[in-house]
Amino acid sequence: MTTAPARPPELRDFYENPDVPVASGAPRSIRQARMLAKALRGGERPQTVLDIGCGDGTAAATAAPCLRGHRIVGVDWSQDALRRARTRLPYAVRGELTGGGLPFGTGTADAVLFSEVVEHLVDPDAALDEIRRVLHPGGHLMLSTPNLAAWYNRALLLAGVQPVFSEVSLRAVHGRPGSEVVGHLRLYTARALREFVTAAGFDVVRLAGAPFHGVPRPLRPLDRLACARPPLASILLLHARRT
Template structure:
C-alpha cells in the first residue's frame, strides 16, 4: 500500500462521517431528488458509512452505493447494510461503467486527494448526461482563516505533515492535502466539464461557541463561509474521449 493509504488505515485517523457532514449531504440531496423516478447515487469516500446510511434512509426507493479505499472504513460501513465497493476516484479510477449514476456525492473528500483532476474526470464519466455532482469541502478563505493569517497562524483545515499538527489550531491530523477557495473550486469544476455550478456556505461544527454567531452569519456569504457546498451538472468537454 502507498503511505497515504497506510495513513487512512491507521486506527487513530478519523473515518467517521460526523452528524454535521451527514446532515449536509441529506440537505444537498433533497434539492436533487424530486421523487419522480428511481435514482442511482454514489457516495465517493463514504468513510464509516454513517452519512451514506442516512442518505439511504432519507432516500427510500433510490439505489445508494458507498465507495472507499480504506479497508478499515469499509469494515465499519458494512454494519449499515447498503451496497459497498472498495475503490478510489483517483487512478486507476472508479470501478463502474460510463454514465451509470444520476448523482455522485463527494462530501469532504476532495481535500484529501492527490489527483483532483482525475477524480473529477471519473465523477463526470460515471454520471449520466445531466447528472449531478455534489461536493462539500472546507474553505481556505473562511472568515476565521483570514483572521488567523493576519497574525501569521496556519489556517484551520490546512496541514503540512501527516504525522503532527504544526502551526494551526487543533491537535488531530486528518490528511488534508488540498484546500479550496470558492473561486478555485468553481474554476476547477468548470475546467473538468461541469456546468450550472452553484456554491452555498455552511457552518463548521468545531468553531468555539462564542464565535458561532459569526460563523452562522458568514454562512450567507459563501466566499467566507467555513464550508463550501457545490452543486454542478455534468456537461461536455470538447474533444474528450470517454473510455469504454
C-alpha cells in the same frame, strides 16, 4: 478517504489507520442531502447515488432519510473504512478514483456525493474525470470541502497563524489550532472550487455554505451566520451537473 493511486507508502498507511478520522459533521451531511433531494425531485424512478469517499458511512447514513426511495452506494478505497461503512449502509464497495477505477459502467450513476474527499487527493483532476465518466449527462455532483478562506482563516492568516484545515505534516499538527491530523493535501476557496469543477466538465448550479462542527461553541452562532456568504463559510457545498 478515497485517494488516487501511486501514493507514497506513508500516505497509504495513513488512510488505513483506524485512528484517522473518516467522518465529518452532521450539519454538512444534512444540508448536502437536502440539496440533492431537491435536485432529484420529480424523477420517474429511484435514482442511484454514489457516496464516493464514504469513509465509515456516517455521512451517507445521516443523508439517507432525506433520500428515501433512492439507492445509495458507498465507495471508498480504505478497507478499514469499508468494514465500518458496511455496518451502516446496505451497499459499500471498494473503488479507486482513477481512469476506470470505480466499479461502475460509464454513465450509470444519477448522482455522486463527494463529501470532504477532494482535499485529501494527490490527483484531484483524475478524480473528477472518473466521476464524470460514471455520471450520465446531466447527472448531479454534490461536492463539499473545507474553505481555505473561511472567516476565521482570514483572521488567522493576518495574525501569521497557519489556517485551520491546512496541514504541513501527516505526523503532527504544527502552527495551527487543533490537535487532530486529518491528511489534507489540497484546499480551495469558493472561487477556485468553481473554476476547478467547471474546467472538469461540469456546470455549477449552486454554491452554498455549511458550518464546521469543530468551531468552539461560543463562536458557532457566528459560524452559522457566515453560511449565508459561502465565500466566508467554513464548508463549501457545491452542486454541479455533468455536461
